[in-house]
Amino acid sequence: MSDKRMSVVDHLNELRRRIVTVLIGFIVTFIIGFFLAKPVIVFLQHADQAKDINMNAFRLTDPLDVYMKFAFIIGIVLISPLIMYQLWAFVRPGLYENEQKVTLAYIPLTLILFLGGVAFSYYIVFPNIVGFMGNLGEMLHIENTIGINEYFSFLLQMTLPFGILFQMPILVMFLTRLGIITPFFLTKIRKYAYFILLVIAGIITPPELLSQLMVTVPLIILYEMSIVISRFAYRRAMKQRSHED
Numbered sequence: 001m002s003d004k005r006m007s008v009v010d011h012l013n014e015l016r017r018r019i020v021t022v023l024i025g026f027i028v029t030f031i032i033g034f035f036l037a038k039p040v041i042v043f044l045q046h047a048d049q050a051k052d053i054n055m056n057a058f059r060l061t062d063p064l065d066v067y068m069k070f071a072f073i074i075g076i077v078l079i080s081p082l083i084m085y086q087l088w089a090f091v092r093p094g095l096y097e098n099e100q101k102v103t104l105a106y107i108p109l110t111l112i113l114f115l116g117g118v119a120f121s122y123y124i125v126f127p128n129i130v131g132f133m134g135n136l137g138e139m140l141h142i143e144n145t146i147g148i149n150e151y152f153s154f155l156l157q158m159t160l161p162f163g164i165l166f167q168m169p170i171l172v173m174f175l176t177r178l179g180i181i182t183p184f185f186l187t188k189i190r191k192y193a194y195f196i197l198l199v200i201a202g203i204i205t206p207p208e209l210l211s212q213l214m215v216t217v218p219l220i221i222l223y224e225m226s227i228v229i230s231r232f233a234y235r236r237a238m239k240q241r242s243h244e245d
Helices: 008-045 062-094 097-104 106-139 148-165 168-177 183-188 190-204 209-244
Strands: none
Touching: 008 062, 008 148, 062 097, 062 106, 062 148, 097 106, 097 168, 106 148, 106 168, 106 209, 148 190, 168 209, 183 190, 183 209, 190 209
C-alpha cells in the first residue's frame, strides 16, 4: 500500500483529471461508433433472429434514433476498459502491491463477461421470447407491424442487462479483495439475493414462465459462482495480508 498521503483537494483534482480523460475518450469512441453503427444494425436486421420480421419506421426520426442509440452504445462499450482502468488507478494507492496487480487483471475480464452476457441473451434468451410473442400474436389472430425503433429498443432492453449482470462474479471478487464483502455475507443473504434476481428476471422478460426461468436460472448460477469465487478471493486476501503483516 502506498505511503503517500494525498489531501482532499489532491484527490478531487485527480478525480477531475480522470473524469476529463474518460470524457475525451468517449468523444473518440462515440465518433468510432458512428462508423460502426451501420454495419452492426444491418447485421442485426439480417440475422436469423430477425429473418421473419419486417421492420417499419413509424416516425420520420426512427432511423436516426436507432442509429444514435447504437453509436452511443458502441462508444460506451469501447470506452469501458478505459473507465475501468481510471477507476483502478484512482483506488490503486489504497491497495497492496499484489492487490494492484490482481485487480488490474479484472479489466479485460469485465469486457469479456459483458460480451458473453450479451451473446447469451441474444442467441438463447431473445429468440425464444420473440418466438413466444409471435406465437401469442398468431393465437390471438393479431398481425404484428413492428417498428424498427421498437424492435431494437426491445433488443437492447433484453441484451444489455445481461451484459451488466454477467459482471457479478468479477464485481464480487473485486469487492472481496478490497474487504468490502465476504463469502459469509453472500451466503447469509442468499435467499434475499434469489428474490432480487427473480424480480430482475420479471422486469426484463415478458410475463411468461419459460422466459423467466431462462433468465432466472443463469442468474442464480452466476450468484452461486460468485460465492465460490468470493471464498477463493477471501482466502487469498487473508493469506497475503498475513504474510505482509
